[in-house]
Amino acid sequence: MKKFLALILALVMVLCLAACGGNTNETPAPSNEGGEETSAPVKIGVVLVGDENEGYTYAHIEGIRKAAAACGLTDENIVWNYNIPENEECYDKCIECVDQGCTLVITNSYSHQSYTQQAASENPDVEFVAMTGDTAMKSGLPNFHNAFNLTFESRYVSGIVAGMKLKEMMDAGLVTDPYIGYVGAFPYAEVVSGYTGFFLGIRSIVPEAHMDVQYTNSWFDIQEEGKAAEALMARGCCIIGQHADSTGAPKAVQTAKDNGTPVYSVGYNIDMLAAAPTAALTSSTNDWSVFYTYLFKAFLAGEPIATDWAEGYESGAVGITALGPEVAEGTAEAVAEAEAAIKAGTLHVFDTSTFTVGGETVTSAFTFDSDGDWVNDTNEGIVDGYYHESEYISAPSFGLRIDGITELN
Amino acid sequence: MEHKKVHEPLLRMAKRGEMLPPWKAWGIRVIAFLLSLIVSGLVIIAVSGLNPAAVFATMARGAVGTNKSMWVTIRDAMTLLCIAVGLAPAFKMRFWNIGAEGQILVGAIASAACMIYLNKLPTFLLLLIMALTSLIAGGIWGLFPGLFKARWNTNETLFTLMMNYLAIRLTAFFVAKWENPFGSNSVGIINPNTHAGWLPNMLSKGWNGDYAWNVVIVLAVTVAMYLYMNKSKQGFEISVIGDSVNTARYAGIRVNRAYVRTIIISGAICGLAGFVAVSGASHSISTSTAGGRGFTAIIVAWLAQFNSVVMVIFSFLLVFLQKGAQAIASSYNLSKDVSEIITGIILFFLLGSEFFVNYTVHFRGKKVAK
Numbered sequence: 001m002k003k004f005l006a007l008i009l010a011l012v013m014v015l016c017l018a019a020c021g022g023n024t025n026e027t028p029a030p031s032n033e034g035g036e037e038t039s040a041p042v043k044i045g046v047v048l049v050g051d052e053n054e055g056y057t058y059a060h061i062e063g064i065r066k067a068a069a070a071c072g073l074t075d076e077n078i079v080w081n082y083n084i085p086e087n088e089e090c091y092d093k094c095i096e097c098v099d100q101g102c103t104l105v106i107t108n109s110y111s112h113q114s115y116t117q118q119a120a121s122e123n124p125d126v127e128f129v130a131m132t133g134d135t136a137m138k139s140g141l142p143n144f145h146n147a148f149n150l151t152f153e154s155r156y157v158s159g160i161v162a163g164m165k166l167k168e169m170m171d172a173g174l175v176t177d178p179y180i181g182y183v184g185a186f187p188y189a190e191v192v193s194g195y196t197g198f199f200l201g202i203r204s205i206v207p208e209a210h211m212d213v214q215y216t217n218s219w220f221d222i223q224e225e226g227k228a229a230e231a232l233m234a235r236g237c238c239i240i241g242q243h244a245d246s247t248g249a250p251k252a253v254q255t256a257k258d259n260g261t262p263v264y265s266v267g268y269n270i271d272m273l274a275a276a277p278t279a280a281l282t283s284s285t286n287d288w289s290v291f292y293t294y295l296f297k298a299f300l301a302g303e304p305i306a307t308d309w310a311e312g313y314e315s316g317a318v319g320i321t322a323l324g325p326e327v328a329e330g331t332a333e334a335v336a337e338a339e340a341a342i343k344a345g346t347l348h349v350f351d352t353s354t355f356t357v358g359g360e361t362v363t364s365a366f367t368f369d370s371d372g373d374w375v376n377d378t379n380e381g382i383v384d385g386y387y388h389e390s391e392y393i394s395a396p397s398f399g400l401r402i403d404g405i406t407e408l409n
Numbered sequence: 410m411e412h413k414k415v416h417e418p419l420l421r422m423a424k425r426g427e428m429l430p431p432w433k434a435w436g437i438r439v440i441a442f443l444l445s446l447i448v449s450g451l452v453i454i455a456v457s458g459l460n461p462a463a464v465f466a467t468m469a470r471g472a473v474g475t476n477k478s479m480w481v482t483i484r485d486a487m488t489l490l491c492i493a494v495g496l497a498p499a500f501k502m503r504f505w506n507i508g509a510e511g512q513i514l515v516g517a518i519a520s521a522a523c524m525i526y527l528n529k530l531p532t533f534l535l536l537l538i539m540a541l542t543s544l545i546a547g548g549i550w551g552l553f554p555g556l557f558k559a560r561w562n563t564n565e566t567l568f569t570l571m572m573n574y575l576a577i578r579l580t581a582f583f584v585a586k587w588e589n590p591f592g593s594n595s596v597g598i599i600n601p602n603t604h605a606g607w608l609p610n611m612l613s614k615g616w617n618g619d620y621a622w623n624v625v626i627v628l629a630v631t632v633a634m635y636l637y638m639n640k641s642k643q644g645f646e647i648s649v650i651g652d653s654v655n656t657a658r659y660a661g662i663r664v665n666r667a668y669v670r671t672i673i674i675s676g677a678i679c680g681l682a683g684f685v686a687v688s689g690a691s692h693s694i695s696t697s698t699a700g701g702r703g704f705t706a707i708i709v710a711w712l713a714q715f716n717s718v719v720m721v722i723f724s725f726l727l728v729f730l731q732k733g734a735q736a737i738a739s740s741y742n743l744s745k746d747v748s749e750i751i752t753g754i755i756l757f758f759l760l761g762s763e764f765f766v767n768y769t770v771h772f773r774g775k776k777v778a779k
Contacts, residue, residue, distance in 0.1 A: 051744065082738055083745050086595065087698070088691040092481045099475040114589075114597030114693065121601070134590060186594055217594075 042104075042300065044078050045097025047090055047116075049109035051082040054220065055245050055269050060108045060131070063288025070289075071296040086111035094119035098126050104299050106131065110190075113146075120144040127305060129295065131288075132190070134395035136307050145305050147291050148394040150312025152197035153342050154284035155241075156349045157313075158266050158320050159201020160338050161282045161331055162239045165264055166206050168328035169238060174262045180211035181232025183242040183249045185219050187407065193389060193396035194243045197349050198266070198284075199405055202239075204354070205334070212237065213407045222248040229253055233263055239281075241266045250276035264326070271321040283321045290317040308394035313342045350387035355402040365400055367392050421771040434766045441762030445755040452754065456747055464737055471736020472729045482725070482732050484620035487627040488686050490724035492706035494627075494634045495547075495678030497715040498671050500707070501638065502650040504558070508569025509703030511576030512550045512676040514696075516543035516683025518583050521694040524599045524606035524687070525587060535606050540684050547680015548673045550576065555672035559665035565672075573703070580696045587694075598692045608689040623689040630678060634717045647671055679703065712759060730755060 046064060050057035068078060079100055081093045090112045097105045098119070104127045107116045113133035120128035120141050129145045130136065136146040162180070169175040180202060184191045195213055202209045212235065214228040225248030229240045233256050240263065242249045253265035254276035265276050267283030291309055298305050311317045323331060341347035352362050365381040367388070381387050381397070389398050401407065429437075450461030473479040492509050499506035519542035527535055554568035589597045600606060611621035638644040646667050650657040657664050686698055705727060713719035734748030 051738075053744065080739050080742070083735070085697060085700075087693065087695060087700075092477065095477045096475055096481075099477045110593065111595040111597075114595070114601070118598050118601055118692075188593065 045102035066289035067292030163205025181237030348386035445758030468733030512679035516680030543684035548677035551676020
């Protein structure tokens with residue numbers, strides 16, 4: 001009897017599910033809903049790796065909100081999906097967005113890309129954007145796009161802020177060894193490009209500076225980032241930069257500074273003054289609304305969307321946060337000068353005359369090697385004496401390990 | 410107050426002398442479920458001020474509202490069911506297999522390896538090899554704790570738990586080895602163009618528009634397990650050992666052999682769940698391929714009291730709750746914690762209802778009715 005009842009219940013449940021699914025098949029709900037709102041027929045699907053409690057995703061949410069407001073889109077037009085992990089759930093959500101009538105779907109995490117691409121290949125009528133991704137060009141799919149800000153530009157400028165402080169400390173005799181530490185997330189091009197930009201910014205002020213990089217193998221880990229910063233300070237680093245998303249490193253630096261060590265922090269994404277009121281010099285940041293505004297405008301007008309979109313200072317997509325209270329004198333002027341030169345195109349961050357690899361000036365470099373076979377996938381990277389970062393594909397591709405920087409792990 | 414010679418407590422709990430008839434037991438469970446909906450409805454009002462009916466409707470829409478979401482719910486329920494079915498024999502004989510996570514992962518590694526290295530083979534052959542290697546990998550992962558338990562009476566809870574960590578590290582190693590694009594620290598979708606090693610589509614057009622094969626495979630395993638547990642001699646041995654090891658020994662059952670055999674079967678089916686997860690769903694592998702489902706499946710197995718057919722209901726219920734919770738969070742801009750609280754309340758009531766199925770409560774002064 002019990003078994004029989006269990007079977008019946010199981011069947012009922014399965015049938016219920018089938019019935020629910022059947023109903024939706026018969027009535028295409030999304031288009032009906034769209035029909036009621038004559039003013040807003042478009043739907044945009046957004047698939048996010050976190051929610052607003054997580055800094056990286058928060059920056060994207062803000063960017064999308066701002067861009068949506070600028071383009072006259074409301075929450076009615078946007079299907080939000082928060083906390084979607086980097087696995088088949090991303091693909092599922094992309095398809096669900098399409099089912100709900102979205103004709104543009106955005107995913108915001110690098111490792112969402114593969115699933116987004118899969119969805120794009122199966123839905124040629126829907127535009128897909130994998131933020132910070134790097135396979136759109138190679139995929140050959142006309143409806144699949146990547147976008148990235150030229151963050152290395154703002155890292156270079158934040159390096160100038162750090163360099164000015166370093167010079168001041170050396171002039172005051174507080175520091176003899178111009179030793180920089182950097183807390184990086186993963187050992188790949190996005191991080192390498194970032195720390196090299198930061199380092200070259202510092203070296204434009206203090207040419208003898210050298211830097212160590214400690215990886216945490218995580219994008220967000222307050223404890224590990226704090227520990228990495230402590231380890232670097234124990235080795236004698238007096239400025240700690242970072243390419244990881246938490247406040248772990250700035251907090252550790254503030255604690256060390258409060259204990260009398262002359263150390264300063266350069267953050268990422270958000271203003272670190274709340275976490276490190278006196279130790280924070282500045283942070284390099286992204287303003288994603290610049291891209292999203294471009295995207296929504298092109299999408300609404302029915303214009304083609306760039307396969308790879310990458311912009312920086314020129315359009316205000318990157319920048320640095322407010323300078324901390326203890327920056328060196330003249331920092332604001334130096335920052336303004338560098339920003340103007342980058343905007344004017346007279347300053348190239350990866351100018352080959354400013355760095356060497358193995359003691360030699362570099363004359364040739366890959367722009368993109370997607371499969372690790374040491375064959376360049378796209379154009380030559382170094383033309384006219386500088387590395388053309390993010391010009392062929394939007395994702396950072398500068399992977400050279402230049403002299404003066406040591407990766408500790 | 411009336412004086413009594415024997416002080417009687419206000420509430421007295423006693424184990425039921427005999428099993429409740431099924432309709433009563435299920436009645437209790439359904440009432441518990443309805444109560445949990447009421448309580449979580451109150452919590453929703455208290456926390457967010459939203460209309461609970463609308464919230465539950467959103468939940469249902471999120472889980473089964475579109476063709477795709479319904480299939481996703483079915484697919485994930487099937488994976489969870491497969492793991493729970495794998496755990497059932499081990500738990501039934503009181504062998505605490507906490508290692509499903511690891512067994513899923515090694516099965517997943519085996520499947521992914523076949524997809525990457527044997528992608529030239531014909532579909533059917535490749536899928537067969539993938540399924541077999543996953544079974545073997547999961548079985549081996551179960552074998553070690555089983556052997557050690559049989560030989561040296563080691564604690565299987567700790568042993569299987571530790572095997573999980575080994576499997577996670579092993580997965581991380583292979584993810585680093587197979588990463589694509591190079592340097593990305595993720596494997597991405599394997600064979601995105603050829604679909605080699607993907608469970609093919611059965612019903613509709615396009616690849617994996619549905620997951621009917623997942624359903625067929627897992628239900629076949631479920632039925633087989635039901636027959637094994639209820640109709641076979643080995644299944645009977647398992648239930649005897651679960652009730653009393655000494656009785657089993659006295660009856661001449663070779664307990665150690667049964668331990669090793671059962672945990673191999675348990676591990677192998679969890680390994681097969683890894684195959685279903687990789688070939689039938691993610692087409693990729695990461696350290697989160699198991700994603701805690703090895704532990705969730707324990708709840709499924711216990712709620713169903715190791716009856717593999719009843720597990721179908723609870724797998725669907727749990728996945729339904731999970732998907733619904735996600736939809737609530739996204740639709741109402743709530744933190745995902747709120748929806749997890751709702752899931753927690755419902756599970757609490759369901760697990761709690763088992764108490765009332767197995768025990769009776771007597772109030773002071775009332776005659777105990779027989």
